[in-house]
Amino acid sequence: MWTEGKVIERIDWNDELFSLRIKADITPFIAGQFIKLSELREGKRVARAYSLVNPPDTDYLEVLAIKVEHGLLSPNLHQLSVGDAIDVSSSAAGFMVLDEVPEGKHLWLIGTGTGIGPYFSMLETAQAWQRFEKIALVYGVRKIKDIAYKDLIDKYQAEHPTQFQFQAMVTREDCAGALKSRIPEALANGSLEQGLGLTLSAEHSQVIMCGNPEMITDAQVILEQKGLKKNLRRKPGQVTVERYW
Ligand SMILES: Cc1cc2nc3c(=O)[nH]c(=O)nc-3n(C[C@H](O)[C@H](O)[C@H](O)COP(=O)(O)OP(=O)(O)OC[C@H]3O[C@@H](n4cnc5c(N)ncnc54)[C@H](O)[C@@H]3O)c2cc1C
Numbered sequence: 321m322w323t324e325g326k327v328i329e330r331i332d333w334n335d336e337l338f339s340l341r342i343k344a345d346i347t348p349f350i351a352g353q354f355i356k357l358s359e360l361r362e363g364k365r366v367a368r369a370y371s372l373v374n375p376p377d378t379d380y381l382e383v384l385a386i387k388v389e390h391g392l393l394s395p396n397l398h399q400l401s402v403g404d405a406i407d408v409s410s411s412a413a414g415f416m417v418l419d420e421v422p423e424g425k426h427l428w429l430i431g432t433g434t435g436i437g438p439y440f441s442m443l444e445t446a447q448a449w450q451r452f453e454k455i456a457l458v459y460g461v462r463k464i465k466d467i468a469y470k471d472l473i474d475k476y477q478a479e480h481p482t483q484f485q486f487q488a489m490v491t492r493e494d495c496a497g498a499l500k501s502r503i504p505e506a507l508a509n510g511s512l513e514q515g516l517g518l519t520l521s522a523e524h525s526q527v528i529m530c531g532n533p534e535m536i537t538d539a540q541v542i543l544e545q546k547g548l549k550k551n552l553r554r555k556p557g558q559v560t561v562e563r564y565w
Contacts, residue, residue: 435531
Protein backbone atom coordinates (compact mmCIF):
# COMPACT_ATOMS: atom_id res chain seq x y z
CA MET A 321 0.00 0.00 0.00
CA TRP A 322 2.87 2.42 0.83
CA THR A 323 6.17 2.84 -0.90
CA GLU A 324 9.06 5.05 0.13
CA GLY A 325 9.49 8.14 -2.01
CA LYS A 326 12.44 10.49 -2.07
CA VAL A 327 12.17 14.23 -2.69
CA ILE A 328 14.37 15.06 -5.68
CA GLU A 329 13.37 18.68 -6.22
CA ARG A 330 11.23 21.39 -4.69
CA ILE A 331 9.95 24.70 -5.98
CA ASP A 332 8.78 27.45 -3.63
CA TRP A 333 6.24 29.62 -5.46
CA ASN A 334 5.75 31.78 -2.37
CA ASP A 335 6.08 31.36 1.42
CA GLU A 336 3.27 28.76 1.62
CA LEU A 337 2.80 27.40 -1.90
CA PHE A 338 5.28 24.80 -3.06
CA SER A 339 5.82 21.87 -5.40
CA LEU A 340 7.58 18.64 -4.53
CA ARG A 341 9.07 16.37 -7.14
CA ILE A 342 9.30 12.86 -5.74
CA LYS A 343 10.98 9.73 -7.00
CA ALA A 344 8.78 6.73 -6.14
CA ASP A 345 7.71 3.52 -7.80
CA ILE A 346 3.96 3.50 -8.17
CA THR A 347 1.67 1.71 -10.61
CA PRO A 348 0.75 3.58 -13.82
CA PHE A 349 -1.77 6.40 -13.37
CA ILE A 350 -4.06 8.52 -15.55
CA ALA A 351 -3.68 12.31 -15.87
CA GLY A 352 -5.99 13.96 -13.32
CA GLN A 353 -5.58 11.31 -10.61
CA PHE A 354 -4.17 11.80 -7.12
CA ILE A 355 -1.75 9.95 -4.88
CA LYS A 356 -1.58 9.95 -1.10
CA LEU A 357 1.39 11.25 0.82
CA SER A 358 1.81 9.98 4.33
CA GLU A 359 3.86 9.91 7.49
CA LEU A 360 3.86 7.39 10.28
CA ARG A 361 3.79 9.24 13.60
CA GLU A 362 4.20 7.20 16.75
CA GLY A 363 2.61 4.23 15.01
CA LYS A 364 -0.31 6.27 13.63
CA ARG A 365 -0.55 6.96 9.92
CA VAL A 366 -1.37 10.46 8.71
CA ALA A 367 -2.26 10.44 5.00
CA ARG A 368 -3.61 13.08 2.64
CA ALA A 369 -4.50 13.17 -1.08
CA TYR A 370 -2.47 15.20 -3.59
CA SER A 371 -3.21 15.48 -7.31
CA LEU A 372 -0.37 14.70 -9.67
CA VAL A 373 0.87 17.60 -11.77
CA ASN A 374 3.20 15.54 -13.94
CA PRO A 375 1.90 13.58 -16.93
CA PRO A 376 1.82 9.75 -16.82
CA ASP A 377 4.98 9.17 -18.88
CA THR A 378 7.44 10.86 -16.49
CA ASP A 379 9.81 9.02 -14.17
CA TYR A 380 8.94 11.14 -11.14
CA LEU A 381 5.81 12.34 -9.34
CA GLU A 382 5.07 16.02 -8.78
CA VAL A 383 2.54 17.65 -6.48
CA LEU A 384 1.56 21.27 -5.93
CA ALA A 385 0.70 21.85 -2.29
CA ILE A 386 -0.04 24.59 0.17
CA LYS A 387 0.98 24.76 3.80
CA VAL A 388 -2.36 24.87 5.62
CA GLU A 389 -2.04 26.73 8.91
CA HIS A 390 -2.46 24.25 11.81
CA GLY A 391 -2.89 21.44 9.25
CA LEU A 392 -1.89 17.94 10.26
CA LEU A 393 0.28 16.93 7.31
CA SER A 394 0.91 19.84 4.94
CA PRO A 395 3.17 21.86 7.32
CA ASN A 396 5.43 18.79 7.53
CA LEU A 397 5.45 18.39 3.74
CA HIS A 398 6.44 22.05 3.56
CA GLN A 399 9.50 21.22 5.70
CA LEU A 400 10.76 18.53 3.30
CA SER A 401 14.07 19.11 1.55
CA VAL A 402 15.74 17.39 -1.39
CA GLY A 403 16.89 13.94 -0.23
CA ASP A 404 14.17 13.55 2.43
CA ALA A 405 11.88 10.51 2.42
CA ILE A 406 8.08 10.51 2.34
CA ASP A 407 5.65 7.62 2.07
CA VAL A 408 3.65 7.52 -1.16
CA SER A 409 0.58 5.39 -1.93
CA SER A 410 1.66 2.66 -4.31
CA SER A 411 -1.14 3.52 -6.73
CA ALA A 412 -3.04 6.65 -7.76
CA ALA A 413 -6.83 6.99 -7.71
CA GLY A 414 -9.62 9.29 -8.80
CA PHE A 415 -12.22 9.79 -11.52
CA MET A 416 -11.43 13.36 -12.54
CA VAL A 417 -9.83 12.15 -15.76
CA LEU A 418 -10.56 12.97 -19.41
CA ASP A 419 -11.84 9.44 -20.08
CA GLU A 420 -14.75 10.21 -17.73
CA VAL A 421 -15.58 13.46 -19.56
CA PRO A 422 -18.21 13.03 -22.30
CA GLU A 423 -17.75 14.44 -25.80
CA GLY A 424 -17.80 18.20 -26.19
CA LYS A 425 -16.28 20.91 -28.33
CA HIS A 426 -14.95 23.09 -25.56
CA LEU A 427 -13.18 21.96 -22.40
CA TRP A 428 -13.31 24.35 -19.45
CA LEU A 429 -10.75 23.61 -16.74
CA ILE A 430 -11.59 25.66 -13.66
CA GLY A 431 -9.36 25.50 -10.61
CA THR A 432 -8.76 27.45 -7.43
CA GLY A 433 -5.38 27.47 -5.68
CA THR A 434 -3.71 24.08 -5.73
CA GLY A 435 -6.75 22.74 -7.63
CA ILE A 436 -5.06 23.88 -10.84
CA GLY A 437 -2.37 21.17 -10.50
CA PRO A 438 -4.08 18.15 -12.12
CA TYR A 439 -4.94 20.20 -15.22
CA PHE A 440 -1.25 20.49 -16.07
CA SER A 441 -1.02 16.70 -16.03
CA MET A 442 -3.95 16.56 -18.49
CA LEU A 443 -2.58 19.37 -20.67
CA GLU A 444 0.73 17.55 -20.99
CA THR A 445 -1.08 14.66 -22.71
CA ALA A 446 -1.93 14.61 -26.43
CA GLN A 447 -5.49 13.45 -25.63
CA ALA A 448 -6.57 16.86 -24.32
CA TRP A 449 -5.43 18.72 -27.45
CA GLN A 450 -6.79 16.10 -29.86
CA ARG A 451 -10.25 15.86 -28.30
CA PHE A 452 -11.28 19.49 -27.87
CA GLU A 453 -11.49 22.38 -30.32
CA LYS A 454 -10.93 24.88 -27.50
CA ILE A 455 -9.47 24.51 -24.04
CA ALA A 456 -10.06 27.25 -21.47
CA LEU A 457 -7.99 27.27 -18.28
CA VAL A 458 -9.42 29.38 -15.45
CA TYR A 459 -7.16 29.89 -12.43
CA GLY A 460 -8.60 31.46 -9.28
CA VAL A 461 -6.15 32.87 -6.71
CA ARG A 462 -6.13 35.58 -4.06
CA LYS A 463 -2.98 37.37 -5.17
CA ILE A 464 -0.85 37.26 -8.28
CA LYS A 465 2.02 35.70 -6.28
CA ASP A 466 -0.22 32.65 -5.77
CA ILE A 467 0.00 31.70 -9.46
CA ALA A 468 2.17 28.63 -10.01
CA TYR A 469 3.41 27.10 -13.27
CA LYS A 470 3.10 30.33 -15.28
CA ASP A 471 5.83 28.88 -17.53
CA LEU A 472 3.52 26.03 -18.57
CA ILE A 473 0.59 28.41 -19.13
CA ASP A 474 2.83 30.59 -21.34
CA LYS A 475 3.96 27.49 -23.21
CA TYR A 476 0.36 26.43 -24.00
CA GLN A 477 -0.44 29.97 -25.15
CA ALA A 478 2.56 29.92 -27.49
CA GLU A 479 1.99 26.37 -28.78
CA HIS A 480 -1.81 26.53 -29.14
CA PRO A 481 -2.58 30.24 -29.67
CA THR A 482 -6.12 29.74 -30.99
CA GLN A 483 -7.04 26.50 -29.20
CA PHE A 484 -5.96 27.56 -25.69
CA GLN A 485 -7.47 30.42 -23.67
CA PHE A 486 -6.34 31.42 -20.20
CA GLN A 487 -8.11 33.55 -17.63
CA ALA A 488 -6.60 34.43 -14.26
CA MET A 489 -9.06 35.40 -11.54
CA VAL A 490 -7.27 37.40 -8.82
CA THR A 491 -9.67 38.33 -6.03
CA ARG A 492 -7.55 40.44 -3.68
CA GLU A 493 -5.58 42.81 -5.92
CA ASP A 494 -5.77 44.52 -9.28
CA CYS A 495 -3.80 42.82 -11.98
CA ALA A 496 -3.64 43.54 -15.74
CA GLY A 497 -5.45 40.87 -17.74
CA ALA A 498 -6.97 39.23 -14.66
CA LEU A 499 -10.58 39.44 -13.55
CA LYS A 500 -10.97 40.67 -9.97
CA SER A 501 -13.85 38.38 -9.18
CA ARG A 502 -14.79 35.07 -7.64
CA ILE A 503 -15.40 32.40 -10.25
CA PRO A 504 -19.13 31.86 -9.50
CA GLU A 505 -19.84 35.59 -9.82
CA ALA A 506 -17.89 35.81 -13.09
CA LEU A 507 -19.86 32.85 -14.40
CA ALA A 508 -23.14 34.44 -13.33
CA ASN A 509 -22.54 37.87 -14.84
CA GLY A 510 -20.97 36.62 -18.06
CA SER A 511 -17.58 38.29 -17.50
CA LEU A 512 -15.74 34.96 -17.58
CA GLU A 513 -17.26 33.99 -20.93
CA GLN A 514 -16.45 37.47 -22.21
CA GLY A 515 -12.86 37.30 -20.97
CA LEU A 516 -12.30 33.95 -22.64
CA GLY A 517 -14.31 34.70 -25.78
CA LEU A 518 -16.20 31.42 -25.26
CA THR A 519 -19.85 30.73 -24.56
CA LEU A 520 -20.99 28.10 -22.10
CA SER A 521 -23.66 25.72 -23.35
CA ALA A 522 -24.84 22.22 -22.55
CA GLU A 523 -24.38 21.39 -26.23
CA HIS A 524 -20.74 22.42 -26.63
CA SER A 525 -19.12 22.70 -23.20
CA GLN A 526 -17.57 20.22 -20.81
CA VAL A 527 -16.51 21.78 -17.51
CA ILE A 528 -14.17 20.37 -14.88
CA MET A 529 -13.87 22.14 -11.53
CA CYS A 530 -11.31 21.36 -8.87
CA GLY A 531 -10.24 22.80 -5.52
CA ASN A 532 -12.21 24.90 -3.03
CA PRO A 533 -15.54 23.15 -2.33
CA GLU A 534 -17.38 26.43 -1.77
CA MET A 535 -16.39 27.69 -5.23
CA ILE A 536 -17.49 24.37 -6.75
CA THR A 537 -20.88 24.35 -5.03
CA ASP A 538 -21.60 27.99 -5.92
CA ALA A 539 -20.42 27.58 -9.51
CA GLN A 540 -22.46 24.41 -9.95
CA VAL A 541 -25.64 26.37 -9.15
CA ILE A 542 -24.83 28.92 -11.88
CA LEU A 543 -23.90 26.24 -14.40
CA GLU A 544 -27.11 24.36 -13.64
CA GLN A 545 -29.03 27.57 -14.40
CA LYS A 546 -27.26 27.64 -17.76
CA GLY A 547 -28.42 24.08 -18.43
CA LEU A 548 -25.15 22.27 -17.58
CA LYS A 549 -25.69 19.22 -15.43
CA LYS A 550 -23.43 17.23 -13.14
CA ASN A 551 -21.57 14.49 -14.97
CA LEU A 552 -22.26 11.12 -13.40
CA ARG A 553 -21.26 7.71 -14.73
CA ARG A 554 -24.87 6.54 -14.72
CA LYS A 555 -26.11 9.87 -16.11
CA PRO A 556 -23.55 11.74 -18.25
CA GLY A 557 -23.59 15.52 -17.99
CA GLN A 558 -21.32 18.50 -18.53
CA VAL A 559 -19.86 19.26 -15.09
CA THR A 560 -17.18 17.05 -13.52
CA VAL A 561 -15.86 18.06 -10.09
CA GLU A 562 -13.24 17.24 -7.47
CA ARG A 563 -13.47 18.85 -4.06
CA TYR A 564 -10.24 19.14 -2.08
CA TRP A 565 -11.93 19.34 1.31
C1 LIG B 1 -8.83 14.19 -4.20
C2 LIG B 1 -8.04 15.23 -3.43
C3 LIG B 1 -6.91 15.79 -4.02
C4 LIG B 1 -6.18 16.77 -3.35
N1 LIG B 1 -5.11 17.35 -3.97
C5 LIG B 1 -4.42 18.33 -3.33
C6 LIG B 1 -3.32 18.97 -3.98
O1 LIG B 1 -2.94 18.65 -5.12
N2 LIG B 1 -2.66 19.95 -3.30
C7 LIG B 1 -3.05 20.33 -2.03
O2 LIG B 1 -2.40 21.23 -1.46
N3 LIG B 1 -4.08 19.74 -1.40
C8 LIG B 1 -4.75 18.75 -2.01
N4 LIG B 1 -5.80 18.15 -1.37
C9 LIG B 1 -6.03 18.47 0.05
C10 LIG B 1 -5.06 17.63 0.90
O3 LIG B 1 -5.43 16.27 0.84
C11 LIG B 1 -5.07 18.05 2.38
O4 LIG B 1 -6.39 18.15 2.83
C12 LIG B 1 -4.35 19.35 2.63
O5 LIG B 1 -2.98 19.26 2.26
C13 LIG B 1 -4.43 19.75 4.11
O6 LIG B 1 -3.96 18.70 4.88
P1 LIG B 1 -3.50 18.95 6.39
O7 LIG B 1 -3.37 17.61 7.06
O8 LIG B 1 -2.31 19.84 6.45
O9 LIG B 1 -4.71 19.77 6.97
P2 LIG B 1 -5.96 19.23 7.81
O10 LIG B 1 -5.57 19.20 9.23
O11 LIG B 1 -6.47 17.98 7.21
O12 LIG B 1 -6.95 20.47 7.53
C14 LIG B 1 -7.87 20.45 6.48
C15 LIG B 1 -8.31 21.87 6.18
O13 LIG B 1 -7.28 22.49 5.42
C16 LIG B 1 -7.84 23.33 4.43
N5 LIG B 1 -7.34 22.85 3.11
C17 LIG B 1 -7.20 21.57 2.71
N6 LIG B 1 -6.66 21.50 1.47
C18 LIG B 1 -6.44 22.76 1.10
C19 LIG B 1 -5.90 23.33 -0.08
N7 LIG B 1 -5.45 22.57 -1.09
N8 LIG B 1 -5.83 24.67 -0.17
C20 LIG B 1 -6.26 25.46 0.85
N9 LIG B 1 -6.79 24.98 2.00
C21 LIG B 1 -6.87 23.64 2.12
C22 LIG B 1 -9.34 23.23 4.57
O14 LIG B 1 -9.78 24.31 5.34
C23 LIG B 1 -9.54 21.94 5.30
O15 LIG B 1 -10.71 21.93 6.06
C24 LIG B 1 -6.56 17.17 -2.05
C25 LIG B 1 -7.68 16.59 -1.45
C26 LIG B 1 -8.42 15.64 -2.13
C27 LIG B 1 -9.63 15.05 -1.47
